[in-house]
Amino acid sequence: MTASAKGARAGAGGAPRQASLEELGRPLSDLTFVVVDLETTGTAAATSEITEIGAVRVRGGEVLAEMATLVRPSGPIPALVSVLTGITDAMVVEAPGEAEVVPTFLEFARGAVLVAHNAPFDLGFLRAALERCGYPPPTWEHLDTLRIARRVISRDESPDCRLGSLARLFRSTTEPSHRALADARATVDVLHGLFERLGNLGVHTIEELHDFSARVSPAQRRKRHLADGLPTGPGVYVFRDPQGRALYVGTSRSVRTRVRNYFTASEPRTRMAEMIALADRVDAISCAHALEAEVRELRLIAEHKPPYNRRSRHPERAIYLRLTDEPFPRLSRVRDLRDDAVALGPFTSVRDAQDAADALHAAVPLRQCTGRLSPRVQRPACALADLGHCGAPCDGREDVATYAGHVTAARAAITGDPTPVIDAATRRMDRLADQGRYEEAAHERDRMVSFVRAAARGQRLAALTAITELVAAAPTADAGWDLTVIRRGRLVSAVTVAPGIDPRPWVDAAVASAETVLPRPGPAPCASVAETERLARWLAGPGVRLVRLEGTWSWPVIGAERAAGRFAALTRAATATATTTTGSR
Template sequence: MTLDRTPFVIVDTETTGSRAGDDRIIEVGAARLVGGEVVDTFQELVDPGRHVPARITRLTGISTGMVYGQPTATEVMPRFLDFLGDAVLVAHNLPFDARFLDVALAEAGLPPLQNPSLDTLRLARRLLSSLPSKGLSKLTQHFGIDVQGRHRALGDAVATAELLVILIDRLKIEFGAETAEDVLAFQRRRYKDTRREPSHLKAIREETLPRLPDRPGVYFMRDGRGRVVYVGKAKSLRNRVRSYFTSVEAHDPKTRKLVRDVRDVTWRETGTELAALLEESKLIKNHLPVYNRAQRKYRDYPFLRLDTTHAYPTLSWTPRIAHDGAEYYGPLGRRGQAEEVVELISRLFRLRECDDPVFELGRECLYHQMGRCGAPCAGGAGADEYGLEVERVRAFLTGQDTEAVDMVEEAMREAAAAREYEAAGWYRDQLRRLERTLGRQRTVASAVHEHDAVLVEPLAPGYDGLPAPAQAAGGVQLFLIRHGRLAGRVDLPRDPGPDETADLAAALAETFDPGLAPPESHLRPDVDEMRMLASWMRLHDDAARHVRWAPDGDPEAFLDAVLAAARAAAPATEEA
């Protein structure tokens, strides 16, 4: 019978001592395990007909008073046999529990146990030879199993059930066990026959792992049919992939199942960790591997929209970017965050919040009375100073004006002093979000359509994307960002020759053509890349590696600035 369908009953007994016949059972606990899940339990205190020694009470918490008047073994054992049925009987150090159970069965006039039996202690000795102790306490501690009631029969039985699931998973992975018969036979193997690895693990460890480079890239794990079941990225392919195939028993269940299914590992070097990050996201969405739970779908990320097409601009948020003359800032993490930022800006700055039909009425509205708008619709100072207010908002949205942080902090303190704690808590939360938003936008420092820059990342020495003579010295990878989107990638040696410099100049001229119009829209894959690039720039805030481009700048000076940043970012020869 397959392991997923086989019923196991894991049993544990508490006794008055260690000698079956002389000593008696005082508690029986059992758990029925099917498909890796405990589906039923059994627990009975048993009157042994004698007192419980003090040392047993100290160990188990079971006293003579607790078992006095409880059912005897003659009454309990028939119920236990009904619970056991034809399941595989399991215990940790099975001979101990089996001896006591057989004595109790004999007292009840019943035959001894006849079920197939499995000892998790024997399995642990064969599968976990590197562990110094195979006792239940040490194993539960090693695997992080939470024991509810140690040295009580049911608590230990349930803990042993969790241990059995772990051991069976390892048997599946390392020895290809598929049926209950495979597991029962394994516990009787000679120790020298339990040290071998399954053929697919051995092949991966001996043939694949030694060839993995100590450089960034993406890796593909494939099953026996050649299908990609997992895609990952790594700063060091060697270290990351190797981690899956060492100490398998310590992995979580999902990873152990992945290792069991993998038959081949391939990879592709990317030169930098950032390139690996971007490629991983695309590959997961293209292949939809069964073991990748995250990043399987593109999400809608909100942007802040400053509508500068109107004489008196307004601020809102939108899930899409359009080439409509407005300024877009972001992306932000989620819709709620965008709504909160818009609300915060409305409290801090005096931009109008009404729509155009209301504005065209030309009279002050409720927002002006609340102090949230200068009423430019009515003319006067509100209209004259509106342009300055828009510039303040623009400086805030690009992370250049931190005055807003002081304003929010002061509002929080005033609310707290007035014992308006709900308002103070709102300002506190906004302060935290504001600091994160400012940090994100400060690295971009422009609206999306005006975000034009070259991001410089050092290449891992030995990267085969460079010409052979330049691989040892290393170089840099240039990420060309135009209108907020990743427009291209260029690998540049540490000491570029005339040909490489000319190619770079051509790539920069094509990408940063002042006449190049912004795209009509940004699709989900574009926004996903923008989000990752913005996060990367925030986490690696080295301004020397962000070379910004201006439409009115000198192309030669821009090329020189990129080459200077490349020389500064490339690893020194001794580091390579």
């Protein structure tokens, strides 16, 4: 018997004793964690600096200490960052510099495991700060609550794993608020909520947590045979339970290889392990090429709504802002478009739709009251008329002809040039920023971005769905061709042509065998929005060539697409900064 085996059997006084689980590693309940959050001047650690540090030291579920300080950067804080975080140059002018704050944080975090939401971001900035201050590269043990949450939180519980969403899920006592200490406190509550979930999954030590994604359950090992006999080319696969119900739909360029990965340690998602435990068989549909597989995947998900798919399950929940058909039209929020009325969208959330509506209302004085108005029946005006936000057609101040000018302006902003909406929002943003009301200015920016994105999306959809028939070809890696036939924004035929073969007869065959599509109303009348947008991205890919085109494929030169391009850098920077500073990580 080895010494270790003896130790496992004999305790104090020589009494036999079985080693506990906690002796196999360091229990999470016994460790000290320092939960940290940073606010920064940008998103790149090499070129940006820290403007605020917030940290909370916890152990056994209790808060031991907190640390919060502004940090004076070497240069000015960008205006966009000030709008997002509320931290201005005036606030940090007397704050300690990086060289003073770094030693304080090192002492605060001594002997603890660092925790952050999207840890690579925060740790990257801390490492860069240590290097600038002359400290050796740190070797911190750390946990990433974003990465853990993605393994244990299902889509049904939370729409995403952003800090704000998780804080609501776990009922955090602190709401993330663009400031470091508040976000760190919220992350503490999220961390403790995740630890409770992990305990139910048998994870009790930090060693088990580090290895959590690499574990292969017995259920996964037993069902490796489900991948046998599946096609090796591109296609769609459907995991089904014993009753034949779809559990999960996926796609791959090699179906057999992809399905085999679900039974190995390379599959890190906990929900997939749960799905494998329920699965009884895997069905596969071979496809001509990857684009056809992706489209079929979207259709199957929308049809069967598999519980383990997180995206594209409910295309019918898309929201539109429709201009009503009446003497005094207004914006109406609808789920379905049954005619060719002018509409803005689609939107994925009511909040985005409302933001876009607010942006349009601020530029164009459309009435915001509900119900129909008649030119022959008048009623008292609401407060919006006194504020100058409505021309008050309800009490006769505007007749049908005058009000029609507002409708024309709204229709032009939705289907063409959104400049009036952008200009109105920009003026309000500048005025609010001058008054130091940065949160309100950021909200105005978000409204404008929601409108521009929705208008650009709608114009792209309208351009493709207006085409009666389009045939395109993309070169394959082995010098062949992937052919696609699209009618009114719907994939109707797909063929792959081998290298060295004349593709023209194959084009004729693909068109002849293609699905018939009849014109219908709406922005994406013959397919889901997701399918039409996926086809548009493929058509814009490298090397794709138009073979045939019936109709015109175009959108306004001065339109929302152009405006969205101008704002692309701004929206990317805003999203990245919000992701790293407001807890949407």
